[in-house]
Amino acid sequence: MSHNNSCCRFCCRGLYSCNWGDSSKSKRKCGCCWFSVVTLMSLLSLCWMYICLVTFNDREDVNWQGFTQLKRWVNWFMVLIIISAVFTSYCVLLLLFALFQVALGEQLDLHWLHKIFLFFGVIFLTFGVTGISVKWAQEWPAVLLSLQATGPFLQFGAVGALTLLSSFVFQGFHRAKIGHKFLIAVVFLVVSAAIFLCPLFIRSPCLIDPKDLPEKPKLIGHRGAPMLAPENTMMSFHRSIACNVTAFETDVQLSKDRIPFLMHDNKSEFLLRTTNVKEKFPKKKFNHSTDLTLEELQSLNAGEWFLKTDPFRSVSQLSEEEKETARNQTIPSLLQLLNLAKQHNISVIFDLKSSNLENDTVDTVDTILKSGIDPSLVLWLPPREREYVNMAAPGFTQVYDNKKDMLNKSGSHLNVKYSSLSTKKISELRRNNVTVNLWVVNERWLFSLLWCVGASSVTTNSCHLLKDVHQPDWVLPHHRYTIIWISVDIASILIMIGICIFHWKTHRCCRREEMQRNNPSSWNEKELHPFLPTGQFDGHQRL
Structure with missing residues (x-):
C-alpha cells in the first residue's frame, strides 16, 4: 500500500469523509468550516454530558414530570443519559478522526451523512437546554454548585487535553498561511491563558485543611x-x-x-x-x-x-x-x-x-x-x-x-x-x-x-x-492545591515548548527537502558557494 494510501490514512479518510480514495483539494475551504463545526459540537456535547451527570442526583424529578404527563412510570432520565452518551461519543470520535487527518496532511471533507447527524445533534442539544430552562430551571444552580466540587479536576483535565492537542495546533500552524498563522496563534494563546489561570477563580469549600473539616452531616x-x-x-x-x-x-x-x-x-x-x-x-x-x-x-x-x-x-x-x-x-x-x-x-x-x-x-x-x-x-x-x-x-x-x-x-x-x-x-x-x-x-x-x-x-x-462515606471524596489545603496547579501548568508549558520546537525543526527539514527536489541544481550551488549569488558560475565552473 502506498504512502498516500496507508492503513491509517485509509481508515481516517473513510470514516470521516466516506472517501476511500485520494481526497479532493477542491473542498478544502468548506472542509475547514465543517472541522470547526465538529470541534464546537464536541465541546458542546461534552458540556451537555457533564450537565446530565451532575443532574443525575435529581433524576427522579425528571421521571416524575414524565409520570404526571403520561400517568406511566418510565425511567426517562436513563433514556436521556444513553442518548447523550452515544451522541457525545460520536462527536468526540469524529473530532479525533479529523485531527488524525490534519496530522496526516489529508483534506477535511466531511461526509453528508455526518452533517445530517450533527444537525440532529444541534436540535437535540437545543431541546435539552430549553427543556431544563423552562421545566427544570432549578437545576442550573446545581450545575454551578457542582463546579465547586469538580473545578480543580476539570482544570487539570483541560491542561492535559490542551497539551495533547497542541501537537495538532502547531502542525496546522506551520502549514497555514501568514494571516491564518496569526489567527491560530492568538486563539491558542487566549485559550491557553484562560485554562492556565482559571484556578485563580476556583472557590471550593473542600480547599481547606483536613483538621478544619466540619462534622459529617x-x-x-x-x-x-x-x-x-x-x-x-x-x-x-x-x-x-x-x-x-x-x-x-x-x-x-x-x-x-x-x-x-x-x-x-x-x-x-x-x-x-x-x-x-x-x-x-x-x-x-x-x-x-x-x-x-x-x-x-x-x-x-x-x-x-x-x-x-x-x-x-x-x-x-x-x-x-x-x-x-x-x-x-x-x-x-x-x-x-x-x-x-x-x-x-x-x-x-x-x-x-x-x-x-x-x-x-x-x-x-x-x-x-x-x-x-x-x-x-x-x-x-x-x-x-x-x-x-x-x-x-x-x-x-x-x-x-x-x-x-x-x-x-x-x-x-x-x-x-x-x-x-x-x-x-x-x-x-x-x-x-x-x-x-x-x-x-x-x-x-x-x-x-x-x-x-x-x-x-x-x-x-x-x-x-x-452511611459508608467516612470522609469527603477530596479535601486539600489551599496552599498545596496552589503548588499542584502551578506545577501542572509549568510542566504543560515546557512540554508544549518541546513539541513546538520539534514541529518547527520537522517543518524546516521538510521545506529543505522539498526545495532540493524542486530545484536540485540551485540547491547544490548554494550549498557549495553560499556567499556567491546563484548563476555566477557557468556550467564548467560549477563542475
Missing part, C-alpha cells in the same frame, strides 16, 4: 430507604434504621375516616404509581385521599410496583426473602411510623398534603400527641396552621422551608433544596447556629461537597451508600 431517610424497599412503607423505614438515620422523612394525607396515612402522590396521580389501585378498583378513579377509608387503602398492594418498575435499578441487590417482603407491603398509617420512631428514638419530619389543611392539621397533631412519642422528635414542617401547632404542641421542633420565614419567626431549623442556597450562605447560617437540612442528596460527590460546607444533615434516597 446526619442522614434523614427520604420516605425511608427507597432504593432498598418500596417508598413510604414500613419495610422502607425499617431498612433506613440500619443506615443510622436520625430522622424519617415522609408525606402524610388523611383518609375518609380521618386517619393520617403515608403517601406522597396526590391529586390526579393519587395511588397510581405506587399501588395496584387500577387492578383493585378498575372502574373507579380516585383524586383525593378522602375518597377511601384506611381499611380500603390498606387493602391495596404498595410493594409490587417496586419490583416491576425497579425505579433505582436496585432490586437485583435484594435477596429472594427481601423481594417477597417487598411484594407484600401495604400503605402504613402515621401511627405505625410514630411507634417505630418512638421505639428507636428517631425523629419524624413530614409534609402534609391536603386541600383541607386546617382540619387535617388538627387531626394529625392529635394523632401525634396520642402516640406518646417525645414531642422533641417531631420536626413540624407544614407552614400553614403553624400558630395552632405551637399552641397545641409547643414541644414540636419547628422547621421552616425558607430562610425569610425562619428569620421572621426567630426559628433555628431550615429545610431546603440543596441548590437553593449558596455554599457561602450555608456556612454563614451554620456559624449562626442554624440547623440546615438539605434535600434530596443522593450522589457521593454532592454529599462530600455539602460535608465540606458544614451542612447539618441531608435527606437522601441512598442512605445505605452515604
Whole structure:
C-alpha cells in the first residue's frame, strides 16, 4: 500500500469523509468550516454530558414530570443519559478522526451523512437546554454548585487535553498561511491563558485543611430507604434504621375516616404509581385521599410496583426473602411510623398534603400527641396552621422551608433544596447556629461537597451508600492545591515548548527537502558557494 494510501490514512479518510480514495483539494475551504463545526459540537456535547451527570442526583424529578404527563412510570432520565452518551461519543470520535487527518496532511471533507447527524445533534442539544430552562430551571444552580466540587479536576483535565492537542495546533500552524498563522496563534494563546489561570477563580469549600473539616452531616431517610424497599412503607423505614438515620422523612394525607396515612402522590396521580389501585378498583378513579377509608387503602398492594418498575435499578441487590417482603407491603398509617420512631428514638419530619389543611392539621397533631412519642422528635414542617401547632404542641421542633420565614419567626431549623442556597450562605447560617437540612442528596460527590460546607444533615434516597462515606471524596489545603496547579501548568508549558520546537525543526527539514527536489541544481550551488549569488558560475565552473 502506498504512502498516500496507508492503513491509517485509509481508515481516517473513510470514516470521516466516506472517501476511500485520494481526497479532493477542491473542498478544502468548506472542509475547514465543517472541522470547526465538529470541534464546537464536541465541546458542546461534552458540556451537555457533564450537565446530565451532575443532574443525575435529581433524576427522579425528571421521571416524575414524565409520570404526571403520561400517568406511566418510565425511567426517562436513563433514556436521556444513553442518548447523550452515544451522541457525545460520536462527536468526540469524529473530532479525533479529523485531527488524525490534519496530522496526516489529508483534506477535511466531511461526509453528508455526518452533517445530517450533527444537525440532529444541534436540535437535540437545543431541546435539552430549553427543556431544563423552562421545566427544570432549578437545576442550573446545581450545575454551578457542582463546579465547586469538580473545578480543580476539570482544570487539570483541560491542561492535559490542551497539551495533547497542541501537537495538532502547531502542525496546522506551520502549514497555514501568514494571516491564518496569526489567527491560530492568538486563539491558542487566549485559550491557553484562560485554562492556565482559571484556578485563580476556583472557590471550593473542600480547599481547606483536613483538621478544619466540619462534622459529617446526619442522614434523614427520604420516605425511608427507597432504593432498598418500596417508598413510604414500613419495610422502607425499617431498612433506613440500619443506615443510622436520625430522622424519617415522609408525606402524610388523611383518609375518609380521618386517619393520617403515608403517601406522597396526590391529586390526579393519587395511588397510581405506587399501588395496584387500577387492578383493585378498575372502574373507579380516585383524586383525593378522602375518597377511601384506611381499611380500603390498606387493602391495596404498595410493594409490587417496586419490583416491576425497579425505579433505582436496585432490586437485583435484594435477596429472594427481601423481594417477597417487598411484594407484600401495604400503605402504613402515621401511627405505625410514630411507634417505630418512638421505639428507636428517631425523629419524624413530614409534609402534609391536603386541600383541607386546617382540619387535617388538627387531626394529625392529635394523632401525634396520642402516640406518646417525645414531642422533641417531631420536626413540624407544614407552614400553614403553624400558630395552632405551637399552641397545641409547643414541644414540636419547628422547621421552616425558607430562610425569610425562619428569620421572621426567630426559628433555628431550615429545610431546603440543596441548590437553593449558596455554599457561602450555608456556612454563614451554620456559624449562626442554624440547623440546615438539605434535600434530596443522593450522589457521593454532592454529599462530600455539602460535608465540606458544614451542612447539618441531608435527606437522601441512598442512605445505605452515604452511611459508608467516612470522609469527603477530596479535601486539600489551599496552599498545596496552589503548588499542584502551578506545577501542572509549568510542566504543560515546557512540554508544549518541546513539541513546538520539534514541529518547527520537522517543518524546516521538510521545506529543505522539498526545495532540493524542486530545484536540485540551485540547491547544490548554494550549498557549495553560499556567499556567491546563484548563476555566477557557468556550467564548467560549477563542475
